Amino acid sequence: MPTPAPDPTHHHLTLRFSSTRRGARLARQLAVQQFTEWTGLPHDSEAARTVALVTAxxxxxxxxxxxxxxxxxxxxxxxxxxxxxxEVTDSRPDRLPTRPPAPQPVDETSGRGLLLVEAYAARWxxxxxxxxxxxxWAEVQTHPAG
Structure with a gap:
């Protein structure tokens, strides 16, 4: 059976990054750049800022x-x-996120990332x-609901 042709209205990109802070930063920057190219939305749009936060x-x-x-x-x-x-794929299937994300004590300096993803993503x-x-994975709305 022949493989169906890809839908030209959908775009897909996959890249690997080093498991470093620099790799994470580059992934965020690339995600925003690619998103703005695909959608035509500006870098400072609410959707682009949400893509940056969730990817980060x-x-x-x-x-x-x-x-x-x-x-x-x-x-x-x-x-x-x-x-x-x-979608971000890593090499630790034994370390699954908690759902809902666990709130952290006020004096903790980290541990709120999935709370932000929960708040900003449409689904994750x-x-x-x-x-x-x-x-x-997380899904971000490209345009405000309305």
């Missing part, structure tokens, strides 16, 4: 909690008609497809 949190979690020596993380972006799906979750990786 997912990438930072991959670096902090999903890192194994010598293993990268993968960022995948999929633009759908009203949503950008952001995770998938474990094999014994070596997990993918944490």
């Amino acid at each position: 949190e997912l990438a930072a979690n991959a670096v902090r909690h999903g890192k194994l020596p010598g293993r990268d993380f993968r960022l995948a972006l999929l633009l759908l008609p009203h949503t950008l799906r952001i 979750g995770w998938t474990v497809r094999d014994a070596f990786t997990k993918t944490v």
